[in-house]
Amino acid sequence: MKYIFGPVPSRRLGWSLGLDILPYKTCSFDCIYCELGPTTCRTIDPIGLIEPGAVLAELESFLAAHPEKIDFLTISGSGEPTLHPELGSLIRELKRHYTLPVALITNASLFFRPQVLEQVRAADLIIPSLDAVDPETLAAVNRPHPDLDHKSLLEGLLALGRLKGPRLWLEILLIKGLNDHPDQIDRFKQLSAAINPEKIQINTVVRPPVESWALPLETTRLAQIREQLGPQAEIIARPDRQSDRTIRWEDEIIKLVSRRPCTAEDLAQLTGWPPDETLALLQRLIAGGKITAAPFNQEMYYRCRTLDT
Ligand code: SF4
Structure with a gap:
């Protein structure tokens, strides 16, 4: 399998079957906490090297051979999926062929482009990230492509919040000493209210990051932040440890x-x-x-x- 991975026990999606639609590692960001390694192709130009038809064919044969329970088809993988120019048609084809819900995990950097917003309209669930409440933190944490700016990122997230159709869960990944100051959390709260997601999912560095100095927050601090962000906020929990799943x-x-x-x-x-x-x-x-x-x-x-x- 080249484009399908899992199913993996996702901390938020249950059993998630991943669809990887970009070559490793193509992204508009080069986040200090990325668990995939350094971005080798940092771009904001569309990259359509992987054919949606090839992904769909692989998915079809995978599902035929593996009847186990899957909770979500999740488009994520080796970079930022909204860079793929045929993301919209892939999502529509997935919806046409399968009853499984389709989730998209995205860094939200490109939603200021109306055509990118349009591409994701058919998804069932979108999980965008917001790690920075100001340009300085965006530069320090996400290290975006030079042609991206914080204002456009926020405009895109606000437009995504207004999009009719997909459910929206906003992820905030917190790194010790970089974006966890109480003033920053207040600003996260204001911005989240404006974006209006169904949930705010608080995350921290839980797997080895690109930069070893990107450190996680303690559980007690995460709990304080959850309180500060209000009832929509939740700390992303570890997956259920009581699985009797056997796979390959x-x-x-x-x-x-x-x-x-x-x-x-x-x-x-x-x-x-x-x-x-x-x-x-x-x-x-x-x-x-x-x-x-x-x-x-x-x-x-x-x-x-x-x-x-
Ligand atoms: S946006 Fe995601 S894939 Fe891209 S560098 Fe950041 S964590 Fe890695």
């Missing part, structure tokens, strides 16, 4: 950790294997040079980039 083992683990770093606990849940067997498998994969391991935030993360480079 060694190859699947390599594929999953090539997309994003995972802990042994994440992978034990995915495979349905006991943790000690999962650890033994991970050790074999490390010994065989197929994956690597590195500590972050008191947890060990396993990763592999060989499929993407």
Whole structure:
């Protein structure tokens, strides 16, 4: 599978089957906390290298072979999906062929363009990010393409908030000392009220970031911020640990950790294997040079980039 990954236990979408529609790693941002690695193609120009028809064909064969429960088809993956010029037709085709809801995870940088807004209209759920309440923080945290500015980003988010159709959950990813000052949280609250999402999802750095100095907030501080942001706000929880799901083992683990770093606990849940067997498998994969391991935030993360480079 080149364009389909998972299903993975998403912290907010349940069992999410990912659709990756951009080459690694194509994005309008180069966020300091990105778990995918540095942006190798930072652009705001449309990139249509992957044919929607190829994604749909792969999805069809995947679903035919894997009847397990899926909660969302999620367009995300190796960069910013709104850069794809045929995103709209892909979403419409997904809706035409399947009853599964379609979610889009986006950095929201391009919604100031009316044609990009139009492309996402058919999605069931859009999860845009807002990490910066001012231009300085945008530059420090998201490191956008030089032709993007904070004003356009906010205009795009406000326009997205007015779009009829998709549900909207706004994600705010907080990094210690960079965008978590109480004044910044107040401003997040004002901006969120103007955008008017159904939910505000508070996140922090939970997987190894591009920059090792991008640090997570403590649980107690996240809880304070949730209070400050009001009843729509929630801290994105870890996925349910009580899964009896069994899916496709060694190859699947390599594929999953090539997309994003995972802990042994994440992978034990995915495979349905006991943790000690999962650890033994991970050790074999490390010994065989197929994956690597590195500590972050008191947890060990396993990763592999060989499929993407
Ligand atoms: S917008 Fe997403 S994919 Fe792009 S650099 Fe930021 S975290 Fe990574």
